[in-house]
Amino acid sequence: MRFKYLFFLFLLTSFSPSFAQKWTKPTTTTTNYAATVARPKLVVGMVIDQMRWDYLYRFYSRYSKGGFKRLINEGFSAENTFIPYTPTYTACGHSSIYTGSVPAINGIIGNNWYDPEQNRDVYCTEDKAVKTVGSTSRAGEMSPKNMLVTTITDELRLATNFKSKVIGISQKDRGSILPAGHTANASYWYDGGTGNWITSTFYMQTLPKWVSDYNDKKEVNKYYANDWKTLYPIETYTQSTADDKSYEGKFKGEATSAFPHLLTNYAGKNYSLITSTPYGNTMTFEMSKLAIQQEKLGQTGNTDFLAVSCSSTDYVGHQFGPNSIEIEDTYLRLDKDLEDFFTYLDKTLGKGNYLFFLSADHAVAHVPGFMAENKLPGGLVSSSAIRKGLDTLMNKKFNLSKSVITVMNNQVYFDHTVIDNKKVDFAQVKQTAIDYLKKQDGVADAVDLQILNTSTIPQEIRERITNGYNARRSGDVYFLLKSNWFDGSATGTTHGAWYPYDSHIPLVFMGWKVKPGKTNQTHYMTDIAATLAAMLQIQMPSGSVGSPITELTHQ
Incomplete structure (x- = not known):
């Protein structure tokens, strides 16, 4: 029987190619793998505070070729991106974009909230254990400690053993601190009481020289000297209401809400007013370019991350409303700032070497007075x-x-x-x-x-x-x-509802490995971090509930 079995095995191995191949000693093969994981030099995340999705197209014909138009035409736009929670506020939006999570998990349930455990109101980024760096005010007693999970910026730092550099910049503390995450190298925000860009001892003990030098210039006075006049002839602002409306807010000392807004008298006296003008965004871009230049972001062989939030769009929107000439002018000026910023990134890092995305923390409702004027509910x-x-x-x-x-x-x-x-x-x-x-x-x-x-x-x-x-x-x-009811005053507007006017936000990626295109599939704010994680080949943030936008990542 043993002889028959061996003879049968001999026949199989002799005449069966598949069997013979199966038992042949494997040969050594060589596969070419990249020496390193492919990543961009720099990721720039830009949140436009209070930007409605329709602003991408409402003012499209007036945008320059190199700003919003370039973003839309060279980038990939997720046209139906929504906020998946309520209420829709600034701190919640910034946290959810960067954590890929929702307030139920990341803990940032508002700009402020009542904490039953502490029996008091809590501000989203407050931290009494740290001190202000850059001024003598208390505006720097802030950190990300109230955010309960990691951010995509934290995960990038972890993935590179903390070699990647992360910096947050925004006029609002919450717009800088929450996106930059727990492990950021730096976070800077604007102190309206002193006109300085500041930080806290959570990040460092003294400001870098380049920040101090910028503060010493008091650039805000330069912008005040220009006043705020419309960028183009006022009669060309046909996408807006008449200039002076009773339901628009006024600057202190002004008799009407109409242009021009005279800022000269505020020089050296009121540094906070700049936030309610388009010039606040321009200063934010100036700080962003300085950060790239002075901190060598994207220029040291590691993938760095710059998290920027433009806050003036929110302040202007709250005061004047989304149908005002002021908001149209703010976006036309923001478009110019974007064009200049893209040119700077191209020159410094090279076109295609950086990954840029733009979104919003929330959108905004129409002013009730405007709604009543046009026989709409509110x-x-x-x-x-x-x-x-x-x-x-x-x-x-x-x-x-x-x-x-x-x-x-x-x-x-x-x-x-x-x-x-x-x-x-x-x-x-x-x-x-x-x-x-x-x-x-x-x-x-x-x-x-x-x-x-x-x-x-x-x-x-x-x-x-x-x-x-x-x-x-x-x-x-x-x-x-x-719909369109909110807790507020007779002038200006606000946000916070689940309705599309508050929750439908722009989301456009451009640059590294991004091909032009659009999708009308429904996506959510929480998908941004998951998409970045997939593109960068790093772990999702610890509380992430989002999914990668495969229409973008599979291209």
């Missing part, structure tokens, strides 16, 4: 009035004195100790508040955040509320406002 509510009304109701019905701590970020925070001491059923308290809220002008619905899944609101809206709810930082009851 209006105002008052959080303070809602709080007083609820407090009075709770006192009357349950004999609860000062049981409502605050109403903010569309949430009602109750004092649980007061309610427990009175042995009142908390479920009844919340239901009473919900019934009251539903009767208020401008309120569309209200829900108990503890049992949100049992509510009858549409699933998509329920998901956005859930994504914005952090169990240890959020309130007890959430109320939804009607």
